[in-house]
Amino acid sequence: MGFPMSLRLMQAxxxxxxxxxxxxxxxxxxxxxxxxxxxxxxxxxxxxxxLLLVVNAAQAEDVLFGTDGxxxxxxxxxxxxxxxxxSPQSAAGIGARxxxxxxxxxxxxxxxxxKRAADGTLTILASGPxxxxxxxxxxxxxxxxxxxxxxxxxxxxxxxxxxxxxxxVHLVAAAEAVALAERAGVDLRVLHRxxxxxxxxxxxxxxRAPMMRGxxxxxxxxxxxxxxxxxxxxxxxxxxxxHMPLARTALELFGEASSQGAGARNDxxxxxxxxxSVP
Amino acid sequence: MGFPMSLRLMQAxxxxxxxxxxxxxxxxxxxxxxxxxxxxxxxxxxxxxxLLLVVNAAQAEDVLFGTDGxxxxxxxxxxxxxxxxxSPQSAAGIGARxxxxxxxxxxxxxxxxxKRAADGTLTILASGPxxxxxxxxxxxxxxxxxxxxxxxxxxxxxxxxxxxxxxxVHLVAAAEAVALAERAGVDLRVLHRxxxxxxxxxxxxxxRAPMMRGxxxxxxxxxxxxxxxxxxxxxxxxxxxxHMPLARTALELFGEASSQGAGARNDxxxxxxxxxSVP
Numbered sequence: 274m275g276f277p278m279s280l281r282l283m284q285a286x287x288x289x290x291x292x293x294x295x296x297x298x299x300x301x302x303x304x305x306x307x308x309x310x311x312x313x314x315x316x317x318x319x320x321x322x323x324l325l326l327v328v329n330a331a332q333a334e335d336v337l338f339g340t341d342g343x344x345x346x347x348x349x350x351x352x353x354x355x356x357x358x359x360s361p362q363s364a365a366g367i368g369a370r371x372x373x374x375x376x377x378x379x380x381x382x383x384x385x386x387x388k389r390a391a392d393g394t395l396t397i398l399a400s401g402p403x404x405x406x407x408x409x410x411x412x413x414x415x416x417x418x419x420x421x422x423x424x425x426x427x428x429x430x431x432x433x434x435x436x437x438x439x440x441x442v443h444l445v446a447a448a449e450a451v452a453l454a455e456r457a458g459v460d461l462r463v464l465h466r467x468x469x470x471x472x473x474x475x476x477x478x479x480x481r482a483p484m485m486r487g488x489x490x491x492x493x494x495x496x497x498x499x500x501x502x503x504x505x506x507x508x509x510x511x512x513x514x515x516h517m518p519l520a521r522t523a524l525e526l527f528g529e530a531s532s533q534g535a536g537a538r539n540d541x542x543x544x545x546x547x548x549x550s551v552p
Numbered sequence: 553m554g555f556p557m558s559l560r561l562m563q564a565x566x567x568x569x570x571x572x573x574x575x576x577x578x579x580x581x582x583x584x585x586x587x588x589x590x591x592x593x594x595x596x597x598x599x600x601x602x603l604l605l606v607v608n609a610a611q612a613e614d615v616l617f618g619t620d621g622x623x624x625x626x627x628x629x630x631x632x633x634x635x636x637x638x639s640p641q642s643a644a645g646i647g648a649r650x651x652x653x654x655x656x657x658x659x660x661x662x663x664x665x666x667k668r669a670a671d672g673t674l675t676i677l678a679s680g681p682x683x684x685x686x687x688x689x690x691x692x693x694x695x696x697x698x699x700x701x702x703x704x705x706x707x708x709x710x711x712x713x714x715x716x717x718x719x720x721v722h723l724v725a726a727a728e729a730v731a732l733a734e735r736a737g738v739d740l741r742v743l744h745r746x747x748x749x750x751x752x753x754x755x756x757x758x759x760r761a762p763m764m765r766g767x768x769x770x771x772x773x774x775x776x777x778x779x780x781x782x783x784x785x786x787x788x789x790x791x792x793x794x795h796m797p798l799a800r801t802a803l804e805l806f807g808e809a810s811s812q813g814a815g816a817r818n819d820x821x822x823x824x825x826x827x828x829s830v831p
Contacts (some may be wrong), residue, residue, distance in 0.1 A: 402659060431733075432743060439726070453794040460701075465712050472755050
């Protein structure tokens with residue numbers, strides 16, 4: 274995701290430095306006109322803004338505050354765009370630590386895959402002090418549509434988690450539907466055509482059901498990503514006393530898949546755990 | 553649904569007789585240029601086609617084969633368009649009984665609400681002998697897009713049930729999302745705007761979440777309808793050995809709501825059973 278987003282920012286006229294562990298990615302990025310850096314400290318030096326696309330809060334804290342961390346290298350008033358799916362508490366905590374470095378932060382999780390990143394049509398959530406969100410707009414605008422959620426760090430993360438609740442449940446629902454169709458002898462192409470024109474459709478069904486039936490297999494997110502997200506959803510629900518029987522059931526299924534060694538596989542392969550296990 | 557569909561058929565030039573228990577509906581239908589009948593026998597006399605929009609297989613069998621039933625009144629070769637959500641076995645059984653009366657049948661469940669019915673943009677599933685589906689096309693074409701599913705009665709019903717699995721699960725998922733958002737202090741309008749632009753969206757979330765937050769409350773389907781559909785899904789899954797943990801969980805929630813007296817309420821009010829019950 275970071276690669277196409279960086280290209281969009283360069284096209285918008287920004288001077289972009291990118292950090293990636295993979296040497297080939299750094300080479301591709303340099304060839305595309307970007308500046309490649311080996312460490313966050315190197316990339317963050319004198320940067321007005323830092324767009325952070327990492328998997329979880331621990332990674333974010335490491336690259337910001339660890340050895341060679343970015344926070345000490347950015348000029349005062351610089352803005353960190355925190356794009357990850359984390360707990361609201363983690364996002365708020367990172368914002369508070371950045372403030373100690375005289376840095377601003379926007380809690381800015383995104384939705385949309387690589388294609389929408391390349392097209393600059395991501396859905397971008399943004400929460401934080403409105404002056405900071407305003408300061409971030411010129412960096413976010415080339416990437417997609419910015420939805421301002423509220424003045425507090427964590428508010429955008431909360432909305433993102435609710436979106437992930439729906440993603441996780443819808444993905445398992447799609448897998449249940451496809452696995453049932455297989456056993457009932459339904460043509461999966463017909464099923465996809467009918468459901469996407471009917472009241473049973475969802476983004477996840479529309480995008481993942483074709484992959485479940487075996488054709489088109491671009492990499493999607495990994496099972497472990499949705500497992501992590503659903504665990505965060507579960508913790509959020511527990512903290513506010515919400516009752517979420519479907520999200521809990523989906524979490525258990527992803528946990529089962531991961532514990533059986535499938536965590537790194539594409540998320541739609543969760544269907545294997547419905548195909549195999551008969552009640 | 554039957555009313556706007558009948559209007560579409562009249563606009564297409566067909567002579568339509570409608571049956572409804574409600575006298576006001578019959579009066580409205582006569583004023584719109586239709587013929588109103590009190591009994592199915594009266595409506596079916598000499599009819600080339602019979603479009604049957606009833607709730608379940610028992611109702612369909614009653615109006616077709618019961619006292620004043622339609623089957624004995626239709627001319628040989630007449631075609632019955634069976635639009636209901638039933639088990640594949642029920643649809644096949646009704647088809648076989650109609651064949652004994654020299655009548656043809658298309659298993660023809662539909663998806664889409666009153667508005668799409670009025671616009672003639674329903675999604676119509678159709679299965680049965682292809683000559684019969686072809687004979688039915690001129691009656692179905694004014695109503696929406698016909699998806700031919702296969703040559704056997706029951707095949708369209710199977711696909712419809714899989715769609716209902718998704719509807720039921722997505723509705724409960726939407727309720728979980730909205731109930732979580734309420735407890736977490738998320739603005740529900742913002743949630744709807746973000747989710748419908750993100751990977752977590754579904755038809756059910758997009759259409760029902762606004763009703764759950766209290767505004768726009770046109771009548772939708774009743775909780776008992778989805779309960780009946782999910783029970784049929786459960787039976788289908790059991791019969792083919794499918795594992796459907798989410799569908800089972802949704803079925804239990806609808807069953808709980810119905811047993812507490814909420815069966816006749818709008819389906820989106822299922823959220824009350826997530827708001828009330830804290831684990």
